[in-house]
Amino acid sequence: MTILETLAEILGPQHLLTSEADVRRYAQDWTGEWQGRPLAVARPGDTAEVASVMRACHAARQPIVPQGGNTGLVDGGVPSKDGGEIVLSLERLNHIRVIDATGFTMTVESGCILQTVIDRALAEDCFFPLSLGARGSCQIGGNVSTNAGGINVLRWGMMRDLVLGLEVVLPDGRIWDGLSALRKDNTGYDLKQIFIGAEGTLGIVTAVSLKLFPRPSQIQTCLLAVPSAAVALGLFGRARRDLCDLLSAYELLTRPCLDLVFDTYADIRDPLSEAAPCYVLLETSVSGALDLRPRLEAFLETAMEEGLVLDGAIAESEAQRTAFWRIREDLVDAQYRVAPVHLRTDVSVPQAALAEFIAEVDAAVAAQFPDMKPIVYGHVGDGNVHYNVLPGETTPAGDLGPRLKECEALLFERAAAYRGSISAEHGIGRTKRSSFLKTLPEVELSLMRGLKSLLDPQGLLAQGRVL
Ligand SMILES: Cc1cc2nc3c(=O)[nH]c(=O)nc-3n(C[C@H](O)[C@H](O)[C@H](O)COP(=O)(O)OP(=O)(O)OC[C@H]3O[C@@H](n4cnc5c(N)ncnc54)[C@H](O)[C@@H]3O)c2cc1C
Numbered sequence: 001m002t003i004l005e006t007l008a009e010i011l012g013p014q015h016l017l018t019s020e021a022d023v024r025r026y027a028q029d030w031t032g033e034w035q036g037r038p039l040a041v042a043r044p045g046d047t048a049e050v051a052s053v054m055r056a057c058h059a060a061r062q063p064i065v066p067q068g069g070n071t072g073l074v075d076g077g078v079p080s081k082d083g084g085e086i087v088l089s090l091e092r093l094n095h096i097r098v099i100d101a102t103g104f105t106m107t108v109e110s111g112c113i114l115q116t117v118i119d120r121a122l123a124e125d126c127f128f129p130l131s132l133g134a135r136g137s138c139q140i141g142g143n144v145s146t147n148a149g150g151i152n153v154l155r156w157g158m159m160r161d162l163v164l165g166l167e168v169v170l171p172d173g174r175i176w177d178g179l180s181a182l183r184k185d186n187t188g189y190d191l192k193q194i195f196i197g198a199e200g201t202l203g204i205v206t207a208v209s210l211k212l213f214p215r216p217s218q219i220q221t222c223l224l225a226v227p228s229a230a231v232a233l234g235l236f237g238r239a240r241r242d243l244c245d246l247l248s249a250y251e252l253l254t255r256p257c258l259d260l261v262f263d264t265y266a267d268i269r270d271p272l273s274e275a276a277p278c279y280v281l282l283e284t285s286v287s288g289a290l291d292l293r294p295r296l297e298a299f300l301e302t303a304m305e306e307g308l309v310l311d312g313a314i315a316e317s318e319a320q321r322t323a324f325w326r327i328r329e330d331l332v333d334a335q336y337r338v339a340p341v342h343l344r345t346d347v348s349v350p351q352a353a354l355a356e357f358i359a360e361v362d363a364a365v366a367a368q369f370p371d372m373k374p375i376v377y378g379h380v381g382d383g384n385v386h387y388n389v390l391p392g393e394t395t396p397a398g399d400l401g402p403r404l405k406e407c408e409a410l411l412f413e414r415a416a417a418y419r420g421s422i423s424a425e426h427g428i429g430r431t432k433r434s435s436f437l438k439t440l441p442e443v444e445l446s447l448m449r450g451l452k453s454l455l456d457p458q459g460l461l462a463q464g465r466v467l
Contacts, residue, residue, distance in 0.1 A: 043092050045093070064085065106126075107209045165180035171456040218292045272312070
């Protein structure tokens, strides 16, 4: 029997897709930037089927790549171009297994869409804090496998901080049931951590036990105009302190980001009357009776008196809050619409050095690439900035690829000077693999290779990603 016949027998032919029309949406990422050609798409319906698929692929030495919502930004879940890889789609593993509103935990299958998990928690008067622009499409298994970050990291941490336990199918088909809902467990090595952020290279995440929190009863969101990125970053520590450590989001946006969004979407308008060099989108939330609004107003009043905030608007309704967030969250899509080929980065440096880092890179880009257009924004409360670069009107199309590479090298070199990271949250995938391997210390590389060969000795899973 061929591997495809075996898989069709395991899954039923309707869940093994092979025709070009059926596999198309799994063969490229959401932007269409990366495209591959899968041998087939396997759509198992439960953990046992995932295990059978993996066992069969292991026996047949068949390469396979897991795929969640396919919103990853580093070309990890898209199949290879050679037509040799099977895509393992987790989309049918989409059940919420248990929700415990007393113990504040929830166990969900990996194909659950993040927004569904958020909504389900809210329905139980609980809160699952992971939130990112792709939440309507990305899956919990993808969030675990990329150790996703997003807008609420400064208060609740990255995905790694929100996971209590995992169920994982190993490359040879064995199932590891690590689905603990315990908050305290010091028995042996914490194995779940090696699968979080592994980008599908070590195993298939099939279910996740998550931490929940009380549902916020008040949320205050404001958009602030500030004179510079340095002021925005200086204001962060004060906002954290003065707002009783209840700050849940602190996003920086430079003016070109707002112009890009306003030019791209006619229905998004500037809530402030005058343009400023930079903006902060700040959110604070609480689940108890503490009144947030007067604290926020007092903080803004002082900051305005001192000239740190030039102007600001506080969202007066949920609709207005959504409108503010659209400016930030539609930015990723706006960049693709305006410039399908551009430099997208996701670097981090120690938070205290971020203003200096941005100023240095601004100066270097202006000197070396005066025609290019930096689009600078990010979760700066975490030291994370997306320093993206779009081609300008005069950039010759033929030079674009090499010039963007040079820009990227400049950014990575500056980030390294601050002991920063070339990937704060998107991961390595294929796109950053060579830059990652170049800088990885020998000891770290050999430990990672050791883990990979222990779990996947044939190297069949997610070939050519990360390592
Ligand atoms: C508009 C937009 C905004 C974004 N904002 C953020 C942000 O703020 N923060 C952030 O961190 N990311 C962000 N991202 C990136 C992306 O949404 C995240 O990386 C997300 O976690 C990917 O989830 P996914 O289900 O789409 O995974 P996919 O793209 O399908 O896969 C991502 C990687 O995980 C692997 N994988 C997927 N599922 C599994 C599984 N069950 N088991 C093992 N491996 C698996 C894949 O092989 C691949 O390597 C954004 C993306 C978009 C499009």
